[in-house]
Amino acid sequence: MAVAGGKIDYQGGRWSVPDRPIIPFIEGDGTGPDIWRASQRVFDAAVAKAFAGSRAIVWKEVLAGEKAFKATGNWLPDETLAVIREHRVAIKGPLTTPVGGGMRSLNVALRQILDLYACIRPVRWFAGVPAPVREPQKLDVVIFRENIEDVYAGIEFEAGSDKADKLRDFLIDQLGVKTLRQGSAIGVKPMSKFGSQRLVAKAIQYAIDHHRPSVTLVHKGNIQKFTEGAFRDWGYQLAKESFAGDTVTEAEGVKGKVVIKDRIADAMFQQVLLRPDEYSVIATSNLNGDYLSDACAAQVGGLGMAPGANVGDGYAVFEATHGTAPKYAGQDKVNPGSVILSGVMMFEEIGWGAAGKAIVAGIEGALAAKKVTYDLARQMPGATEVPTSTFADAIIAHLK
Numbered sequence: 572m573a574v575a576g577g578k579i580d581y582q583g584g585r586w587s588v589p590d591r592p593i594i595p596f597i598e599g600d601g602t603g604p605d606i607w608r609a610s611q612r613v614f615d616a617a618v619a620k621a622f623a624g625s626r627a628i629v630w631k632e633v634l635a636g637e638k639a640f641k642a643t644g645n646w647l648p649d650e651t652l653a654v655i656r657e658h659r660v661a662i663k664g665p666l667t668t669p670v671g672g673g674m675r676s677l678n679v680a681l682r683q684i685l686d687l688y689a690c691i692r693p694v695r696w697f698a699g700v701p702a703p704v705r706e707p708q709k710l711d712v713v714i715f716r717e718n719i720e721d722v723y724a725g726i727e728f729e730a731g732s733d734k735a736d737k738l739r740d741f742l743i744d745q746l747g748v749k750t751l752r753q754g755s756a757i758g759v760k761p762m763s764k765f766g767s768q769r770l771v772a773k774a775i776q777y778a779i780d781h782h783r784p785s786v787t788l789v790h791k792g793n794i795q796k797f798t799e800g801a802f803r804d805w806g807y808q809l810a811k812e813s814f815a816g817d818t819v820t821e822a823e824g825v826k827g828k829v830v831i832k833d834r835i836a837d838a839m840f841q842q843v844l845l846r847p848d849e850y851s852v853i854a855t856s857n858l859n860g861d862y863l864s865d866a867c868a869a870q871v872g873g874l875g876m877a878p879g880a881n882v883g884d885g886y887a888v889f890e891a892t893h894g895t896a897p898k899y900a901g902q903d904k905v906n907p908g909s910v911i912l913s914g915v916m917m918f919e920e921i922g923w924g925a926a927g928k929a930i931v932a933g934i935e936g937a938l939a940a941k942k943v944t945y946d947l948a949r950q951m952p953g954a955t956e957v958p959t960s961t962f963a964d965a966i967i968a969h970l971k
């Protein structure tokens with residue numbers, strides 16, 4: 572018999588979570604079903620372990636991608652968006668992006684409809700995971716990337732098009748722009764005070780709640796003063812006005828408070844490699860964050876174990892950061908780590924951190940036992956390659 576569940580709510584900036592919350596999930600295409608089966612078992616076991624049976628998740632499948640197309644003729648049924656909106660928190664596996672267009676991207680649709688303005692990517696190393704640097708354990712950052720503006724606002728005009736030429740003429744004739752080569756493609760990069768400050772606020776609040784030592788504003792303000800530079804200025808201003816009691820600037824350096832600092836984007840790529848332990852929470856604009864997230868993930872052993880979340884106010888969607896790896900579909904072979912760790916983020920977000928902690932211990936245990944999926948086994952001396960499902964079993968066996 573199906574167990575009745577309740578709805579997660581959000582009021583006054585806080586989640587209200589029943590003991591049996593209904594959480595919609597999209598299993599994903601390609602290897603998605605293999606990964607989801609394994610992940611769901613890990614989530615259920617972790618919740619049972621952490622809360623001694625007093626809490627449980629009531630999973631509700633919603634369709635998207637190929638599975639939705641086969642069942643409904645629609646890659647992204649409205650029903651799916653409505654259910655996620657109603658239940659506020661959802662988790663998804665990877666989805667195929669059909670070549671040739673004509674279909675809305677789920678991520679874009681959800682981002683816009685639910686105003687998921689923060690793309691959050693925690694990046695840390697797990698002992699045993701092969702990494703390209705000597706001291707991967709020194710990098711432990713949580714990247715907050717603005718998710719709506721900047722290049723995602725997507726205003727572009729093609730080289731040689733009427734609109735590009737019109738805009739060029741307008742810039743020269745009306746706005747005093749002196750040089751702009753004829754026939755140029757033109758892109759517009761909108762960044763607002765509102766959009767920047769709410770992202771920085773989320774990052775600072777996270778640092779306070781999780782006792783993180785600093786928030787670094789990453790920007791290219793030396794070149795783009797009024798967009799990237801303003802992001803930095805608005806960030807400092809917000810910290811001063813809204814978090815005065817909890818934050819200090821780098822120059823002030825008071826112990827016990829979150830230090831707000833800033834770095835220019837290109838320097839930051841060096842810093843995360845050369846002095847990774849000086850950084851903790853990072854708040855950055857859309858394009859910088861895109862690059863920095865993947866670079867950081869690569870530094871600790873790649874995207875296979877990198878989770879992500881798109882979060883707004885009262886809505887959150889957690890997801891794998893890799894694709895569907897279709898050549899391995901149905902083989903019970905690939906690493907479920909990315910979805911499982913995005914579940915850890917989900918538990919932390921809804922205040923069920925004990926379940927997340929249990930899973931992290933489980934993953935550390937499975938890695939220490941060297942029972943890992945092919946992608947890790949091929950680089951770990953002495954490791955035993957196990958299927959997706961067995962890796963999940965090993966995690967469950969080591970839950971603490």
Ligand code: NAP
Pocket residue numbers: 664665666667668669875890891892893894895896897905906907908909946
């Ligand atoms: P991909 O699915 O990420 O796969 C590329 C390679 O990454 C795989 O061949 C495999 O490497 C490795 N890999 C990916 N996931 C893995 C896992 N869970 N465990 C171990 N190794 C893993 O990228 P793609 O082939 O470019 O894209 C395939 C489809 O996914 C496309 O339709 C794309 O649009 C879509 N996609 C979806 C998302 C999303 O929904 N978030 C993100 C990216 C791409 P080896 O071959 O070396 O074993």
